[in-house]
Amino acid sequence: IxxxxxxxxxxxxxxxxxxxxxxxxxxxxxxxxxxxxxxxxxxxxxxxxxxxxxxxxxxxxxxxIENDLTLNSYEWLSLIKYEIDQNSRTENKIHFVQFSNRIHYNFEFIEPSSTFIISPMMERT
Incomplete structure (x- = not known):
């Protein structure tokens, strides 16, 4: 109004x-x-x-997946996942996690677009 x-x-x-x-x-x-x-x-x-x-x-x-899926399965571990560290004293920190790699996410952003496709090949890199 x-x-x-x-x-x-x-x-x-x-x-x-x-x-x-x-x-x-x-x-x-x-x-x-x-x-x-x-x-x-x-x-x-x-x-x-x-x-x-x-x-x-x-x-x-x-x-x-034919066998049982667990949190230790290759298929699960190979995925790129986001995790929040709730034990952080100042603020919740976000990390990318893939296998044993843990990378701090600093809120960089690449917007999804028709030219940016996440493929299995890309997940391996």
Whole structure:
């Protein structure tokens, strides 16, 4: 409601001044904002889809295991996992864990995209 009130007040003021240029510029700004919102929404949806596909592939791989799956199984240990160190005194620290490798996660982020695919080959590196 607040945005509608401000929108009406601004338009009323500009109509009184008879400045169509301001109104036209305002329309272009809103169109730019809309395009940015649409682009970000599509990007978010793509990221979620890629993440879900990755999770699905992991689950499929674990289901296919013929022997019993345990926490010591190669298939489980070979996965890249995130862990939170809750014993940290200052803040919860996050780590990547794969086999016995434990790497501190410093909140670097590579967004998932159509060109960035996590494959079994990539997990081995």
């Amino acid at each position: 607040v945005e509608h009130i401000l929108f009406s007040l601004i338009l009323e003021k500009q109509i009184k001044k008879q400045t169509k240029l301001f109104i036209r510029n305002m329309k272009f700004k809103i169109e730019d904002q809309l395009n940015a919102l649409i682009k970000n929404r599509i990007k978010q949806q793509n990221c979620l889809i890629i993440q879900r596909l990755y999770f699905r592939d992991i689950l499929s791989k674990l289901i296919e």
